[in-house]
């Protein structure tokens with residue numbers, strides 16, 4: 578039976594992934610860790626430890642005493658906030674990752690490291706971005722993600738650490754809020770639609786980015802970690818996607834449920850520059866053929882579910 582340690586367990590992905598993993602593998606088999614604690618299901622439904630990933634000794638000690646066989650390393654600062662705190666972002670994103678990789682190497686365990694559409698930059702082909710292509714991002718977060726991908730390749734080749742990862746698009750969820758990302762607008766729009774009937778978008782109409790509903794992101798992590806290692810040709814991170822959207826497309830879909838919903842635009846320059854430097858859509862053929870990646874949710878199914886769940890939560 579697996580023993581999985583999750584870092585950044587109280588973040589947007591972690592707080593849903595931990596519960597899903599506990600359902601799949603048993604609650605005592607999934608150790609949630611984060612730099613802070615909070616009231617709620619992640620902390621209450623199974624083992625939890627305070628861990629700052631920039632403290633490598635502590636991470637190694639906790640992983641070793643839990644007898645982890647898998648690390649899912651989610652602790653990171655996202656793109657927009659990383660632009661305002663680049664040194665802090667480097668320290669958390671890079672030193673945290675090095676500590677996680679070193680822990681994986683020393684304990685000989687599998688590790689999942691998320692990359693992002695942010696690992697691409699303005700010189701990358703923008704549409705159907707291939708798995709292997711130019712990666713010259715111009716944001717601190719993107720530079721961290723490319724460096725992280727290279728480190729995963731390095732640890733796989735040099736030390737045979739079983740590194741696995743995906744390039745996440747913007748993740749949309751009705752549970753934990755995202756924090757500090759460029760794609761956060763795609764979550765906020767649903768909340769404002771239900772609560773206010775209108776939304777002011779921080780990026781321009783016509784800015785297309787790949788997005789994915791959280792249940793598909795969680796299945797992708799589980800399926801990739803369960804995949805036969807011999808089939809995986811890419812150890813840095815796989816392109817995955819389920820829809821390429823601009824704010825207008827989401828607004829139109831919301832209007833099918835809330836006809837009076839309206840959208841306005843007030844561009845935040847940092848977020849617009851970041852979004853303009855990312856691809857419009859990724860080609861995820863390698864993920865589909867090498868480990869059977871598949872997304873269940875499209876825009877219409879996701880929107881119906883998001884609005885239902887948010888309405889129920891706010892009632």
Ligand code: AKB
Nearest residue numbers: 655656693758759760
């Ligand atoms: C962000 O916007 O920073 C993240 C990402 C795409 O990695 N959601």
